[in-house]
Amino acid sequence: MPAHWHILGTGAMGCLFASYLARQRIPLTLLPRQPAEPGDITLVVDGLGGGHRYQLPWETAGSDGPISHLLVTTKAYDVAPAVASVAHRLRPDTVVLLMANGIGFEREVRARVPGLAPTLGTTTEGAYREARWRVRHAGRGATRIGLPGGAGAPAWFANWRAAVPDCHWDMAIEQALWRKLAINCAINPLTALHGCANGQLGADPGLAAQVRALCAEIERIGIAAGQASAVTDLEAAVFAVIAGTADNQSSMLQDVRAGRRTEIDYITGHLLATATAHGLDAPRNRELMDKITAQEPSADA
Numbered sequence: 001m002p003a004h005w006h007i008l009g010t011g012a013m014g015c016l017f018a019s020y021l022a023r024q025r026i027p028l029t030l031l032p033r034q035p036a037e038p039g040d041i042t043l044v045v046d047g048l049g050g051g052h053r054y055q056l057p058w059e060t061a062g063s064d065g066p067i068s069h070l071l072v073t074t075k076a077y078d079v080a081p082a083v084a085s086v087a088h089r090l091r092p093d094t095v096v097l098l099m100a101n102g103i104g105f106e107r108e109v110r111a112r113v114p115g116l117a118p119t120l121g122t123t124t125e126g127a128y129r130e131a132r133w134r135v136r137h138a139g140r141g142a143t144r145i146g147l148p149g150g151a152g153a154p155a156w157f158a159n160w161r162a163a164v165p166d167c168h169w170d171m172a173i174e175q176a177l178w179r180k181l182a183i184n185c186a187i188n189p190l191t192a193l194h195g196c197a198n199g200q201l202g203a204d205p206g207l208a209a210q211v212r213a214l215c216a217e218i219e220r221i222g223i224a225a226g227q228a229s230a231v232t233d234l235e236a237a238v239f240a241v242i243a244g245t246a247d248n249q250s251s252m253l254q255d256v257r258a259g260r261r262t263e264i265d266y267i268t269g270h271l272l273a274t275a276t277a278h279g280l281d282a283p284r285n286r287e288l289m290d291k292i293t294a295q296e297p298s299a300d301a
């Protein structure tokens with residue numbers, strides 16, 4: 001019998017992964033932030049692979065039943081409060097898989113819910129919400145999952161490998177997360193400030209020069225932080241992502257345009273905290289952090 005997954009953070013990513021698991025008949029329950037209508041939720045996932053409709057059970061986070069396997073797909077700043085909202089349902093052996101952009105929320109989770117040892121994931125899948133329970137799968141990508149410190153794949157992962165396309169167990173997940181962080185630091189804030197698609201960072205010589213300067217700063221910080229492998233050939237990797245996602249609006253630009261809080265604290269913010277911890281200056285990343293932060297909606301807005 002496959003493990004039963006609860007999904008916390010039922011936005012674009014949570015619904016996409018719910019659809020993957022449901023297609024493989026892996027039992028799951030959605031945990032929407034706001035209660036849904038009575039009865040199962042009808043989830044529609046359109047786009048790549050055609051349209052699919054799923055009838056999925058849901059519960060409130062505050063229900064009582066124990067949770068054995070929890071996938072968390074909120075924005076980075078919501079991960080810790082979301083996990084705390086189901087803390088009473090977690091057991092010492094509950095698998096908690098955190099899949100958000102950036103770094104830093106895992107430490108927040110461990111501080112709020114002592115005893116948890118979260119599994120971490122990162123994905124290059126692309127999806128967005130068209131309506132509350134309607135999601136468009138906009139780009140295929142790869143998903144990497146692993147345990148900090150490195151450990152072999154647990155038994156449950158066999159179901160994920162079967163259900164989620166291009167899904168890999170990563171013995172060096174922290175390195176994968178750091179590389180994604182480095183790429184996001186070089187692309188996201190610049191696109192958000194200039195209101196441009198990713199491809200413009202390669203096409204505009206002035207912006208391309210800024211990307212190269214950011215990469216040089218990020219590389220120095222990565223090496224000081226013991227993440228030399230994660231920042232190897234960073235500039236080439238960043239320009240490859242820029243070319244491969246030329247027509248995309250970065251997630252940070254989408255957040256800024258929608259007037260939402262961005263994930264900058266967990267992207268550039270984490271990079272700057274790492275630089276400070278190693279006595280390094282990072283003026284170019286600092287400038288981007290300050291400018292994006294100045295645009296953020298205030299917490300009580």
Ligand SMILES: NC(=O)C1=CN([C@@H]2O[C@H](COP(=O)(O)OP(=O)(O)OC[C@H]3O[C@@H](n4cnc5c(N)ncnc54)[C@H](OP(=O)(O)O)[C@@H]3O)[C@@H](O)[C@H]2O)C=CC1
Nearest residue numbers: 009010011012013033073074075076078082100101126127
């Ligand atoms: N979308 C994409 O293509 C990609 C996204 N990512 C990353 O994945 C993460 C999720 O992104 P995405 O799915 O796009 O974000 P969404 O905003 O679409 O979804 C986030 C969900 O989390 C829910 N949520 C927030 N706080 C809580 C809480 N306390 N309890 C329960 N649920 C909560 C929100 O609820 P509500 O519905 O009420 O707002 C929302 O449904 C981000 O870190 C993002 O950067 C990574 C790769 C690609």
Ligand SMILES: CC(C)(CO)C(=O)C(=O)O
Nearest residue numbers: 187245248249250251252
């Ligand atoms: C890779 C990239 C930059 C694609 O847009 C991304 O991860 C994001 O927008 O957050």
